[in-house]
Amino acid sequence: MELLKQRILQQANVIGKDILKVDMFLNHQIDVNLLNAIGEEFFRLYSGSKINKILTVEASGIAIACITAQYFSVPVVFAKKGINSNVGQDLYCSDVFSFTKNTNTSISVSKKYLSPDDNILIIDDFLANGSALQGLINIVKQSGANLAGAGIVIEKGFQPGGTIIRRSGVRIESLAIIESMDNGNIVFG
Amino acid sequence: MELLKQRILQQANVIGKDILKVDMFLNHQIDVNLLNAIGEEFFRLYSGSKINKILTVEASGIAIACITAQYFSVPVVFAKKGINSNVGQDLYCSDVFSFTKNTNTSISVSKKYLSPDDNILIIDDFLANGSALQGLINIVKQSGANLAGAGIVIEKGFQPGGTIIRRSGVRIESLAIIESMDNGNIVFG
Numbered sequence: 001m002e003l004l005k006q007r008i009l010q011q012a013n014v015i016g017k018d019i020l021k022v023d024m025f026l027n028h029q030i031d032v033n034l035l036n037a038i039g040e041e042f043f044r045l046y047s048g049s050k051i052n053k054i055l056t057v058e059a060s061g062i063a064i065a066c067i068t069a070q071y072f073s074v075p076v077v078f079a080k081k082g083i084n085s086n087v088g089q090d091l092y093c094s095d096v097f098s099f100t101k102n103t104n105t106s107i108s109v110s111k112k113y114l115s116p117d118d119n120i121l122i123i124d125d126f127l128a129n130g131s132a133l134q135g136l137i138n139i140v141k142q143s144g145a146n147l148a149g150a151g152i153v154i155e156k157g158f159q160p161g162g163t164i165i166r167r168s169g170v171r172i173e174s175l176a177i178i179e180s181m182d183n184g185n186i187v188f189g
Numbered sequence: 190m191e192l193l194k195q196r197i198l199q200q201a202n203v204i205g206k207d208i209l210k211v212d213m214f215l216n217h218q219i220d221v222n223l224l225n226a227i228g229e230e231f232f233r234l235y236s237g238s239k240i241n242k243i244l245t246v247e248a249s250g251i252a253i254a255c256i257t258a259q260y261f262s263v264p265v266v267f268a269k270k271g272i273n274s275n276v277g278q279d280l281y282c283s284d285v286f287s288f289t290k291n292t293n294t295s296i297s298v299s300k301k302y303l304s305p306d307d308n309i310l311i312i313d314d315f316l317a318n319g320s321a322l323q324g325l326i327n328i329v330k331q332s333g334a335n336l337a338g339a340g341i342v343i344e345k346g347f348q349p350g351g352t353i354i355r356r357s358g359v360r361i362e363s364l365a366i367i368e369s370m371d372n373g374n375i376v377f378g
Binding site for chain 2: 023024028029030031032033035036058059062063066067069070073074075076077078080109110113
């Protein structure tokens with residue numbers, strides 16, 4: 001997606017070897033106009049898939065999922081991180097390792113909001129090692145819902161998540177795939 | 190806001206004396222059509238205020254803030270909880286006590302995304318004891334930005350946050366104010 005790639009080149013910052021900061025428009029400050037273009041593109045890619053629900057994980061994924069959901073006219077469900085006393089215990093759970101934060105987090109979705117009747121599109125901001133996406137896929141499997149595929153805003157193609165998960169048969173559409181960012185120089189695939 | 194009040198009566202659950210679960214449409218599953226009606230109402234209330242940025246806090250606030258931001262054509266900034274190694278240390282910080290979780294959390298916003306030129310609308314899902322809203326107001330004050338006001342989806346009028354913060358001179362518009370929910374019976378103000 002050309003608009004997104006241009007924005008990454010203009011405003012993203014590369015930190016060290018593998019951290020890409022997109023705080024200016026996606027992960028801290030949010031450009032809602034750009035999100036609308038992203039949502040429209042996900043709809044173009046998945047409009048034939050009869051999606052009836054979008055699944056994401058807090059926090060950054062929520063913005064993208066909600067704007068995208070408007071194009072599909074479907075609700076969003078977001079997986080919660082950690083154990084939340086405000087939600088009952090009847091949950092689908094999965095563990096996610098964050099390489100950025102070097103921590104293991106449990107994510108969960110109430111069993112009320114996913115069922116075998118659902119046809120799910122997973123939406124998330126990043127795909128790198130694939131731990132968050134694997135966790136969401138695992139939750140969809142537990143629920144018996146069908147997984148139509150995943151829509152990712154930025155994939156780090158030089159990390160293994162995308163390859164591994166595509167090989168397992170999951171459709172993944174990434175709007176910008178970064179092949180390398182050595183010395184701060186971002187190259188798209 | 191009648192549509193919202195009806196939805197609360199239909200789908201919210203009262204847990205104990207003071208927890209209102211709106212997981213069905215706002216805090217876990219998200220009804221994006223309802224959020225659009227909410228966003229439109231916030232725009233009606235604040236359309237004369239020349240808002241140039243919406244501030245919220247992760248996670249539930251993000252959905253409401255982003256849908257609302259579309260009506261104002263402005264970006265969203267969301268405060269992050271805890272210390273995040275992926276964001277630099279040049280932050281406005283504030284402490285927030287969660288009565289639901291019985292924990293103290295630090296929230297922060299990068300100094301890059303709030304400035305004295307900004308005219309801020311704070312958006313959040315709940316106002317009860319007011320700790321989260323006070324934390325966001327504190328961050329706006331640190332930045333030197335002007336605070337136009339706050340837009341709250343559900344206020345628990347029987348808890349003190351709204352009264353205390355309005356008394357301090359902050360404009361608060363709450364779309365549904367619950368005066369009591371004794372024995373699970375929700376009464377609006």
